[in-house]
Amino acid sequence: MTLRDLRYKLDKKEIGAVELTQEYLQKIKERDGVIKSYITVCQDGAIAQAKAAQTVIDAGNSKPLTGIPLSVKDNICTEGVRTTCASRMLEDFVPPYNATAIEKLNAENYVMLGKTNMDEFAMGGSSQTSYFGGPKNPYSIDRVTGGSSGGAAAAVAAGFCAAALGSDTGGSVRQPSAFCGVTGLKPTYGAVSRWGLIAFASSLDQIGVVANNAFDTGYILNTIHGYDENDATSSAAAKGGYTKLVGSDISKLRIGVPKEFLDGSSDEVKAAVLKAADFYKSLGCEIIECSLPSLEYAVSAYYLISSAEAASNLSRFDGIKYGSRSGLGEDFNELIKNSRREGFGDEVKRRIMLGNYALCSGYYDAYYNNARRIRTQIRKEYAAIFEKCDVILTPTAPTTAYKIGCQENDPVKMYLADICTVTVNIAGLPAISTTCGYDLDGMPIGMSLTGKAFDERTIIAVCDRFEKDFERKECMR
Secondary structure (H helix, E strand, O other): OOOOHHHHHHHOOOOOHHHHHHHHHHHHHHHHHHOOOOEEEEHHHHHHHHHHHHHHHHHHHOOOOOOOOOEOOOOOOOOOOOOOOOOOHHHHOOOOOOOOHHHHHOOOOOEEEEEEEEOOHHHHHHOOOOOOOOOOOOOOOOOOOOOOOOOHHHHHHHOOOOEEEEEOOOOHHHHHHHHOOEEEOOOEEEEEEOOOOOOOOOOOOOOEEEEOOOHHHHHHHHHOOOOEEOOOOOOOOOOOOOOOOOOOOOOOOOOEEEEEHHHHHOOHHHHHHOOOOHHHHHHHHHEEEOOOOOHHHHHHHHHHHHHHHHHHHHHHHHHOOEEOOOOOOHHHHHHHHHHHHHHHOOOHHHHHHHHHHHHHHOOHHHHHHHHHHHHHHHHHHHHHHHOOOOEEEEEOOOOOEOOOOOOOHHHHHHHHHHOOOHHHHHHHOOOEEEEEEEEEOOOOOEEEEEEOOOOHHHHEEEEEHHHOOOOOOOOOO
């Protein structure tokens, strides 16, 4: 059911909040042993929240998300509930506070079913770097879910929650949403507070939403958006009303299709995205071929910037200030070295090393500064496109979900898989991914709609219009 359906049924007393929560918990108990979408399931806490929500509903004071069962990615701090970042380093970490986004959900008496699986510290494109074992794709359990919000996308696709919070640093909400056949929204940088989101790359990270449709992503964004005095990068420009344009006439919109994104995609993905462009054209939209020439440098720039910021952000996890402490070490330096060696997985270590290398005095200008220049150029190219277009249509990923074990040990292939998503984070723009087709194996194909900064309303409306005509196939639940 959509969130609107659930809201209606809860308010009309056709279903109770506790009953609804128990249904989701039962599904998780029966089936998530195979999918592994959750790291922590909050059985008792969810029931307690549902009882409190029902009291609010019975009093006639329900808000949009009162009694709605959601999941939360395991790098978003939740007071009293283990938050691991899917890492041995934080295996037993229980935050003493809530992220701002969680506080806003709590204010509406939502229900948290649990914390979802992910790539360790959100570093990866398959969610297979999780210390707890990677999740599996509900469409085919021998395929990856995408990453790093793979557990969130798998949980929504499998019906283990009504919707989910994720985080997106270079496509981490949109790519797994594409692979798992659901809808994922990455808001404008600053639209949602990052306070309480355990940092990977601070200038790129953004809390996002995974749901069954575009309207539901906006429905949740209406609650979690806004300026936060605890986060200096949050913005008062995020005004809300994200579902306001849903159902409005989009026939006069100009939709840009950058050729570079299609050139690097598989034939099946390219055909599905161009078919979506034809659909919009049939509505009266103007389809404009455009170009983002710097796309070929985007992955390199992204990994240099994100790894440099990750090396800085993860320096605090040394077994003394934060994180699991090794039992080995004859002195202070040995203790830190062993704690980090034991606590971090291979992919996290790789990115810390890459980031420190890029920031070394002898290589800073050659690598990190050049990456910053490319970031500026990409922003300029997007600005030029938006002078003649209202929305940009691209593939979300160049392929569909691949089989587990095919790419995880090949960093080059893994990193290049982010080619269609990283530019949005580099430019700080909003984007939404939804299913636009299926390949010969029945795996979902994702398309992405990118908008102007703080114009989530338009891309949600444009995405919703497509979804209303597209017949989405259910996964093997």
